[in-house]
Amino acid sequence: MESKGLKIGDKIFNSRLFTGTGKFSSSGLMEQALLASGSELVTVALKRVDAQNEDDDILKHLGHPQFNLLPNTSGVRTAKEAVFAAQMAREALETNWLKLEIHPDPKYLLPDPIETLKAAEELVKLGFIVLPYVHADPVLCKRLEEVGVAAVMPLGSPIGSNKGLRAKDFLEIIIAQSKVPVVVDAGIGAPSHAAEAMEMGADALLVNTAIAVAGDPVRMAIAFKMAVDAGRMAFEARLAKPSGLAVASSPLTAFLED
Amino acid sequence: MDIVVNNKPEKLTNGDRLSELLVQLGLFEKKGIAVAVNNNVIGKSEWEKCGLNQNDKITIIRPTQGG
Numbered sequence: 001m002e003s004k005g006l007k008i009g010d011k012i013f014n015s016r017l018f019t020g021t022g023k024f025s026s027s028g029l030m031e032q033a034l035l036a037s038g039s040e041l042v043t044v045a046l047k048r049v050d051a052q053n054e055d056d057d058i059l060k061h062l063g064h065p066q067f068n069l070l071p072n073t074s075g076v077r078t079a080k081e082a083v084f085a086a087q088m089a090r091e092a093l094e095t096n097w098l099k100l101e102i103h104p105d106p107k108y109l110l111p112d113p114i115e116t117l118k119a120a121e122e123l124v125k126l127g128f129i130v131l132p133y134v135h136a137d138p139v140l141c142k143r144l145e146e147v148g149v150a151a152v153m154p155l156g157s158p159i160g161s162n163k164g165l166r167a168k169d170f171l172e173i174i175i176a177q178s179k180v181p182v183v184v185d186a187g188i189g190a191p192s193h194a195a196e197a198m199e200m201g202a203d204a205l206l207v208n209t210a211i212a213v214a215g216d217p218v219r220m221a222i223a224f225k226m227a228v229d230a231g232r233m234a235f236e237a238r239l240a241k242p243s244g245l246a247v248a249s250s251p252l253t254a255f256l257e258d
Numbered sequence: 259m260d261i262v263v264n265n266k267p268e269k270l271t272n273g274d275r276l277s278e279l280l281v282q283l284g285l286f287e288k289k290g291i292a293v294a295v296n297n298n299v300i301g302k303s304e305w306e307k308c309g310l311n312q313n314d315k316i317t318i319i320r321p322t323q324g325g
Contacts, residue, residue, distance in 0.1 A: 020325025045324020
């Protein structure tokens with residue numbers, strides 16, 4: 001069976017690996033790694049223009065037809081600020097797509113569920129395709145689905161921590177009951193984590209730090225691509241069930257002594 | 259006219275339109291920026307019509323690296 005694309009909003013993605021653009025040592029390396037990853041959805045942040053001191057223009061590196069841009073609202077602390085940031089993002093990048101992230105505490109960068117739900121409801125009404133970054137909270141994910149988000153993006157573990165799927169039990173519940181795509185975001189530090197999430201039935205993953213700060217980001221991007229593809233294929237092929245006892249895969253007919 | 263651009267004081271020396279401020283800052287032709295006046299987002303097609311007033315607070319953003 002050929003793997004089908006993933007539909008979110010009005011778009012179909014052939015790659016289930018979404019990527020972030022942060023923390024790369026150079027924009028050129030970022031561009032090469034993201035191209036190699038096969039990713040078709042790429043996040044960007046927003047910042048204030050400093051007319052006196054303008055660095056490299058990120059858009060120059062992201063102008064490939066392969067990439068759809070997903071602006072985020074990183075830096076906002078409330079629903080009100082998120083709605084403003086979203087409107088600015090729509091204007092700057094000419095897209096309705098939005099990664100909604102509201103994390104007021106810079107130490108742990110944990111998303112504020114109450115402000116996120118409030119903002120999501122308003123942004124959906126304003127015509128945005130909203131992908132909220134949230135805790136692996138099945139109840140919250142259901143509430144977000146009810147207000148019309150296009151996908152949910154629960155965390156595996158804290159942003160940039162590379163700890164993998166520490167929230168696994170709750171991610172499983174979210175995947176089991178979600179009617180919108182589940183994109184595991186944050187904490188995926190190794191291709192093995194990526195494969196594990198896809199084997200569980202996650203619809204897609206968002207990976208940034210693990211690729212950006214790798215010794216060789218281009219090769220790591222390819223490794224993640226392979227892991228996501230392998231994990232998805234394994235999910236679609238339906239994994240064998242674990243068993244508490246040994247189950248022989250060879251015949252146990254004794255032939256040495258009759 | 260004295261205004262505030264991205265939290266820094268700025269003098270608009272020529273005219274009183276948002277478009278004239280953006281020309282002065284070298285941003286009028288720049289791709290991928292968005293502008294708000296007193297937290298109201300002003301679309302590109304409105305820049306030439308948008309008059310500025312003394313002490314207006316202008317926010318100008320652009321995309322950058324992020325996850």
